[in-house]
Amino acid sequence: MINNYPFTNIYEKRFKKSKLASQMLYGEKFKVIKQYKDFYKIRTSYDNYIGYVKKKNFKENLNPTHKIKVLKSYLYSQPKKRSRLKTSLGFCSKIKVKYKTRGFSKFDNYWIRDKDLIKINQKIKLFSNIRIFENVKYKWGGKGFKGIDCSAFIQLFFKFNNISFPRDTKDQFKFLKKNKKIKKNSLIYWKGHVALCLNKKKLIHAYGPKKKVLTMNINNTIKEIKNNSDLKVIGIK
Known part of the structure; x- marks a missing residue:
């Protein structure tokens, strides 16, 4: 389904x-x-x-042609800017485009802006656009612009590139190979938490205590999590 x-x-x-x-x-x-x-x-x-x-009225099948490449893409009742609805789709959502006109794509009973879409099999450099989630609120179990948790935050970018990757931190940690040094795109794992390194000094993560996705200094984050939660880094991936 x-x-x-x-x-x-x-x-x-x-x-x-x-x-x-x-x-x-x-x-x-x-x-x-x-x-x-x-x-x-x-x-x-x-x-x-x-x-x-x-239970809802779910569809039986769908052969998606495109996916959402922005944090939040509004839907429209007609291919006109003034027909924007309150409903929107989140990053990595998949749709089947029926046809296009005037910068809009038709799917199901809605229209969506072409500029928010990318073809379903097209890939981008992993984590290159991760900062689109900056300041999105932290939400346990969340996977989008309304709220996201630390493991979903990382998983979504693998999923966007059609790469299989586990949902939870414990499974992600087992899935990835060990890395000795902190560098760009390294993943730092604690028990129940994960953060992505933007470079050797900065990381980004969906951080419960701060209630949002934010960028922090790596050394300061490691100290803060140790002091506040008594958790040490269990590995770099």
Whole structure:
């Protein structure tokens, strides 16, 4: 099945007040493992993430042609700027474009700006645009402009380039090869946390204590996490 909503929450358990575990983006494939009264138990196709989603009118299939390359792309009811809707899709969402006109692309019952799109198989340099998320609020389980957690923040950029990569930090740490030195695009892991090095001195991460995605000094961050959470760096990848 296909998620045809901007964001669909994946919960840890099949209860209304269950903790948010992750989210699916528009165009994301998943398989229903089991049906319940109000929920589906599902497995996502990209990273095999298992959880529970509320029952909705999901699509049966989709052959996406394009993906969203910006943090947030507004939808339109017509191919006109003044017809902008409140609804928007997040970075890495996938759509099937039916046709184009006047700088807009038609998909489903909506229009979207051409400048926000890139062809589905096209890739960009990994992490080259990661700072588009700067100042997005921290949200456990979040995967987009409304809120994101540290592991989703890293995973999204692998996913954008059609590279398989785990959802959670513990699995990411096992997945990657060890690196001895801190350099550009190195990933620093703590227990339950990850940050990306922008260079030898600066990193960027979705940081719970600061409640947002932000850039920080690497040495200061390592000291702060040790002092506040008593956590040491477990590895550089």
